[in-house]
Structures are given as structure tokens and as C-alpha cells.
Amino acid sequence: MNIYVGNLSFSVSETELREAFSAYGQVSTASIIKDKFSGESRGFGFVEMPAKEEAEKAIAALNGKDLKGRTMTVNEAKPRTDRPRTGGSGGGRGGFGGGRRF
Numbered sequence: 001m002n003i004y005v006g007n008l009s010f011s012v013s014e015t016e017l018r019e020a021f022s023a024y025g026q027v028s029t030a031s032i033i034k035d036k037f038s039g040e041s042r043g044f045g046f047v048e049m050p051a052k053e054e055a056e057k058a059i060a061a062l063n064g065k066d067l068k069g070r071t072m073t074v075n076e077a078k079p080r081t082d083r084p085r086t087g088g089s090g091g092g093r094g095g096f097g098g099g100r101r102f
Contacts, residue, residue, distance in 0.1 A: 001055035005062075006044040006073035008032065014045070020067060021047045025054025046077055 005017065018030035032045035049055035055076075063074040 001049055001052050002077040003047045003049065003055055003059060004075055004077040005047060007070050008043050008045060009068035009070040010041045010043060012068050017045055017047060020062060021058050024058035024061060025049055025051050
């Protein structure tokens with residue numbers, strides 16, 4: 001089961017995240033999402049636990065608990081929906097003037 005973990009302290013490491021969940025069962029992966037430019041934590045991550053029962057126990061136990069000074073939000077991750085990416089800022093008028101023409 002894929003688990004979303006939000007409101008993480010920016011100082012939490014993937015190892016610490018894995019350890020927090022390991023108390024409730026086997027953890028396949030633990031990853032913290034990082035900003036692609038700065039490499040800094042974005043304050044959330046995902047934990048994958050193969051056994052649904054263990055994952056549900058971890059969610060119940062850790063949701064609302066403190067980890068390094070922040071209260072975690074822990075729930076089952078929702079499948080990612082592919083949103084169309086649009087470029088530019090949209091709208092606007094082409095050319096110059098933009099107003100009424102006389």
C-alpha cells in the first residue's frame with residue numbers, strides 16, 4: 001500500500017521516515033519529495049508497505065503524531081491523475097495597442 005506522509009519537517013531524512021513506519025511492519029520504500037532545483041525537501045513524502053494490514057496500522061498510529069517538531073498527516077495515497085500540462089500564462093491580446101481601433 002502506498003502511503004502519503006505530509007507536513008514533514010524539512011530536516012526529516014528518508015532513513016528516519018523509514019524507521020518511523022518500520023515499527024508497524026515491513027517498509028519497501030520511503031521517499032521524501034524534493035524540489036528539483038534546490039534539492040530541499042518539499043515537506044511531504046511517500047512510504048510503500050507491502051502488507052495492507054500493517055500499512056493500515058501505521059496510518060492509524062502515525063496520523064497526527066509528532067516527528068521532529070511537526071504533526072504528520074498520514075493517509076493512503078490517492079492514485080496520481082495525469083493533469084494536462086499547459087505552457088505559458090494564457091490569455092492576453094496579441095500585438096500592440098490592445099484597445100479599440102479608430
